[in-house]
Amino acid sequence: MNDPAALVRVRANPRKRDAEATRAAILAAAKTQFALLGYDCTALRDIAREAGADVALVKRYFGGKEALFLEALKASFGSDGLHDWDRASFAHEMATMLADSPHVDEARTHRFQFLLRAATSPTTAPLLNLLIQDRFLGPIRDWLGGADAEARARVFAASYIGFLVERLIRGEALLGRERDVFIDRVAAIFAALMSDREAAT
Amino acid sequence: MNDPAALVRVRANPRKRDAEATRAAILAAAKTQFALLGYDCTALRDIAREAGADVALVKRYFGGKEALFLEALKASFGSDGLHDWDRASFAHEMATMLADSPHVDEARTHRFQFLLRAATSPTTAPLLNLLIQDRFLGPIRDWLGGADAEARARVFAASYIGFLVERLIRGEALLGRERDVFIDRVAAIFAALMSDREAAT
């Protein structure tokens, strides 16, 4: 995004003619840009410039914008991040991450921002149904386990996305007691969903 | 959206020269289109066609696309819908609405879809901070009441948006036991947030 440093870097380190490296660079830039701006607001030219390549190469290596988007989306969900969470501390840690600034867990945030952007763009939303099932809802369901894992995973995923949007909208950081209450409440939601025993009302 | 019926209707009921009516028609069409497609994917020409007006009138009456969007956004949140909910049945009714097809509560869904689209578009997101505070978070906070209403309203609003996104992504309807569990879990979340006494973990 008008990053002069990137241009300098590109000119300083001209890639040797290497199709694979170029393809990878384009894909990496695509992941970033699509996650940041969404499908509609991302220009192939920007991706190409960020990757230090030409727009025409995008067409050559990926076929077109939509194909590039799909590949970037799939690549972003290659390794899911749930397996390595400690179940005991998960709810509280996740809630803390959601309460504080977006820079705490950049990589994870990035991936799910990508998902969110993809889900809320009318152009790409129809493409997501299957992918969501396989790479998002599925892993969550398996990780949750227990009875009615499917439905709980739905609520889990929905809440998660909602908190991401909230953090996206909210500019300033939460502080003091408001932050504590926010974390406690969010943690309670996740904790409840991790159990297959419905809490008493 | 290529709706021949709209064209026919327009030609059949040509508005008499009435600036106010034309302005209102454009604004109504804008509310629909912006909510449906988001800021970036909505073309002024489509809005004008839907309203049976000319593109130039958009400029004359509103000044430009961004101004029209802001006015449409504010107009969509003129009357908030929380006051008239029955508090006793709120959580379950809201959860049911979120579980079932988008057509159950068209108007309310519509308004919040507008908000969601506005929040997730990089073009319009920066404009939202104040509006969100005043017309969305504020009413929820007041409606919730009790201790730490601010923080609870944040979690409430975030969850709500998340469930809207989930419904947007999910194509098919929820059925049978999955639907029941979904509703119960979502209702539990809302119910917990309506109380200022944190549930025991």
Added chain:
DNA sequence: AGCTCATGTCAACGAACATTGACATGGCGA
């Protein structure tokens, strides 16, 4: 009726975009 100004229509502009095919060029095998 005639004038007039609010209201509506139209065509065009310039920018941004994805896509495409023609062209240049560097690296590698013969």
Added chain:
DNA sequence: TCGCCATGTCAATGTTCGTTGACATGAGCT
């Protein structure tokens, strides 16, 4: 060293968009 093909570059095309100013027209007033 020479030639070829993968790789990279460039310019052009067609489309869509927001915006703009010039022009037409109808309703209401004198």
